[in-house]
Amino acid sequence: MPLPSPRRALIAGGSMAGLIAAHLLLRRGWDVQVFERVEAPLTSRGAGIVTHPALWRALEACGLDPTRDLGVAVRIRRVFGRDGRLLGERECPQVFTAWDRLFRLLRDAFPDARYHAGQAVEEVAQDADRVRARINGETVEAALLVGADGIRSTVRGLLLPEAQPRYAGYVGWRGLIAEAALPPAVHADLFEGMCFCLPPGEQMVGYPVAGPDNDLRPGHRRYNTVWYRPADEASELPALLTDETGRQHEGSIPPPLIARATVAAMREAAERLLAPQFATLVRLTPQPFLQPIYDLESPRMALGRVALIGDAAFVARPHVGAGVTKAAEDAEALAAALDAAGGDVPAALARFEAARLPRNRRVIERARELGRCIAAAGRPADETVREPSVLMRDIAVVDFLDAA
Ligand SMILES: Cc1cc2nc3c(=O)[nH]c(=O)nc-3n(C[C@H](O)[C@H](O)[C@H](O)COP(=O)(O)OP(=O)(O)OC[C@H]3O[C@@H](n4cnc5c(N)ncnc54)[C@H](O)[C@@H]3O)c2cc1C
16 A cells, blocks of 8 residues: 555544644644544533633644634632632733633634544554554544544553543532623622632632623623532542433533532532622522543653644643643644654654653643642642632642743
8 A cells, every 4th residue: 555645644633632733734734634523513612711821822823813802811819718708819810711712713714624523533553654543434544643532532542541531539510600690799709800719628710701602792701610529439429420310421421411409419509618709600500510520641642653632641630721721732842843853753753752741740740739729539628729829829820830
């Protein structure tokens, strides 16, 4: 069989990591084909995304303009006590975007002919000259395969079966509330920034994001909340993931299927445990969604002609707010290494791995440290991490990487 073009790349996964890598390779003259398992457009799968300068730079490198309406710019952070009193405030300018907004920015600018929705990578094989992937039953060959297929990556599962997500011992209850639904007093306290509340062993965080269709007009935006609560893996998590019909879901549960009693118990706990501002938000959340928190550390990111990027390689707990930024940095490092290696794909991938493994490990470790503000698996919460000034300084801030 003739060799595939030396600049043909297959990308498994058409979400954040896959699309950023696809843009960067396409701009360098690669023949890129993206295969996304899900048929329907990947919108509304996440809520708020904290952005960092590295993400903005990566979007610019994709030829996109992140300065145009990327999200809601905020200036401050606040922590509220159980009684609603302000416990601390700190300046921290940041832009909060929405998952849908970022996805649309990346997807709309990428050629449809190169994006294959409803196509799953099922098998991977390689030799010295090429990599072969079976996609919806057909074999496709290329010089490079990028596994950008997320936390449950098929590509990683085939090549590094030992690298498995690890449950953190707690879940995040997420919610999105229309700005117009917020009572004025709650709006005044919370809407200007990233705000926290710290019930014993737990953490609530919220911040403003764009409204539907990236609506940034005051009054049309939304407030995004994530309430982290311990849930023991053996005795509590299975019940949370069991739907109304009694079926237990693995790893995550579609929001409309969460059992009514589970949502009612969470809402009842909100009234007892949260600052009144946040309890109001939980009451107003039309459809809460439940996300068990995992992390994942792969021992490798390069295996011959196969690279792993984004959540397929490393998943950080959300406290660093850096999942998409990390995915973007992986994609940029991959593109730069391919540039530098002059057509030698395995050499490029080795260089990419050397650049990214240590930094990604640092992100995972940092997210675990910050996660100690939540109790888990019989371990009490670490009160030093929960101190309001520390919390406001460290959550979703990536300055620690500059010192790495
Ligand atoms: C509660 C919470 C809050 C978060 N907050 C932030 C934040 O503030 N900032 C931030 O940057 N990040 C945040 N994240 C993390 C962020 O959402 C992820 O890091 C990011 O979406 C990872 O992108 P990805 O493309 O690597 O993976 P994914 O977005 O998971 O995409 C993987 C894609 O691969 C597809 N796929 C799977 N298997 C196959 C296959 N075999 N073949 C083809 N396609 C396949 C999937 O359908 C999916 O579309 C948060 C996460 C959580 C849980």
